[in-house]
Amino acid sequence: MIKIYVTGVPVDDQEKALKFYTEVLGFIKKTEIPIGEHKWLTVVSPEEQNGVELLLEPVAFEPAKVYQKALKDAGIPGHSFMVDDLKKEYERLVALGVQFSMEPKEVGTNMIAVLDDTCGNNIQLIQML
Amino acid sequence: MPSKPKTFFEQEVERIAEQHFLSKHQYIQVRQSKAFMEKYYGENIELENIAAAACMSRFHFIRIFKQAYGITPRQYLRDLRMSKAKELLKKGVSVTQVCSAVGYGSISTFSNAFKRGIGYSPLAYQKMNKSNLE
Numbered sequence: 001m002i003k004i005y006v007t008g009v010p011v012d013d014q015e016k017a018l019k020f021y022t023e024v025l026g027f028i029k030k031t032e033i034p035i036g037e038h039k040w041l042t043v044v045s046p047e048e049q050n051g052v053e054l055l056l057e058p059v060a061f062e063p064a065k066v067y068q069k070a071l072k073d074a075g076i077p078g079h080s081f082m083v084d085d086l087k088k089e090y091e092r093l094v095a096l097g098v099q100f101s102m103e104p105k106e107v108g109t110n111m112i113a114v115l116d117d118t119c120g121n122n123i124q125l126i127q128m129l
Numbered sequence: 130m131p132s133k134p135k136t137f138f139e140q141e142v143e144r145i146a147e148q149h150f151l152s153k154h155q156y157i158q159v160r161q162s163k164a165f166m167e168k169y170y171g172e173n174i175e176l177e178n179i180a181a182a183a184c185m186s187r188f189h190f191i192r193i194f195k196q197a198y199g200i201t202p203r204q205y206l207r208d209l210r211m212s213k214a215k216e217l218l219k220k221g222v223s224v225t226q227v228c229s230a231v232g233y234g235s236i237s238t239f240s241n242a243f244k245r246g247i248g249y250s251p252l253a254y255q256k257m258n259k260s261n262l263e
Contacts, residue, residue: 001248050258075136102139107146108156109163109197114138122138128198129160 006042008057009079010068011119014041017056020118024096025081027054054079059120068120075101077114077124086111086127151197158183159197162190166206170213171232176202211246214239218255227251 011017018041021027027043030053038060042053059065071078083089086104090113094100101122102114111127135143151159165182166174179202180190194202210231217227225236228251233239243251 003248075138077138101133101136102142105139105142107142108151109160112142114136128163 004052006053006055007079008055009117009119009121009123010059010064011056011117011121012059013119014039014056014058017041017117017119018043021054021056024093024098025117056119065120072120072122075114075122077122079121080124080126083125083127086113086125089125151193155193156197158185159190159194162194162202163198163205166202166209169232170206170209171230173232173234174206179206207242207246211243214243214251215247215254218251219258221255221259224251224255 009017018029021043022029026046028046028049030042030044030049031040033040038058041056043056044051044053059068068078090100090104093115099116100113101116102112104111104113106129109129111129113125114122115125117123162179162183165179169178176187176191180187183190183194185193191201194205198205200208210233214227214231217230218224222230224240228236228239231239233242240250243249243254247254249257
């Protein structure tokens with residue numbers, strides 16, 4: 001059987017990213033393995049601690065930085081996380097100082113919003129309506 | 130205070146949303162059916178009941194639901210039941226009780242559906258999560 005166990009989000013600073021993804025977004029740190037000057041650093045959802053891990057992946061490849069910046073400037077989210085109540089989560093994150101480039105918006109059967117993860121990415125939050 | 134200019138992404142979202150794949154009323158109808166499944170997943174609900182919650186005929190409902198959510202209502206209900214079953218198994222609830230709590234009338238049907246969807250039998254899944262907690 002094959003399964004998806006990890007997916008990566010490129011970050012400019014792993015320590016800063018860990019702080020944001022755990023203390024602000026609410027993920028939990030799962031693994032931290034030193035690899036050269038970087039780490040294999042993953043977080044998981046508190047509800048799915050044995051589920052898919054999110055790798056906070058250092059961007060050390062120049063073309064990747066160009067791509068990441070282009071997505072960021074266009075407001076395009078490279079990653080999407082699901083929440084139960086987007087409006088509530090939006091209020092909570094705004095109170096913590098998180099910047100949104102798109103406020104909650106109903107689109108078909110979903111409500112979506114886009115936030116800045118402070119590590120070079122736009123992140124989409126989605127609630128299935 | 131002037132509002133922030135919209136990003137390229139937001140403009141694209143609005144442009145695509147304006148193409149109205151389904152009417153606003155149809156979106157409301159399918160959302161009603163989804164809410165119905167989330168409320169009654171533990172009972173013996175049939176497709177006719179779910180379609181009725183959306184005020185649509187069975188055939189029309191399946192087509193519209195799939196267009197809105199990308200999966201059939203039957204798949205959605207099965208995934209919802211499996212997700213609830215996982216939560217209960219992790220809490221240590223017995224397989225028999227879980228089977229009944231998520232709307233299955235037979236343990237073998239539930240176990241087969243669980244294994245197909247999750248990759249492990251309910252009991253193996255429960256044991257695996259118990260050992261992880263320890």
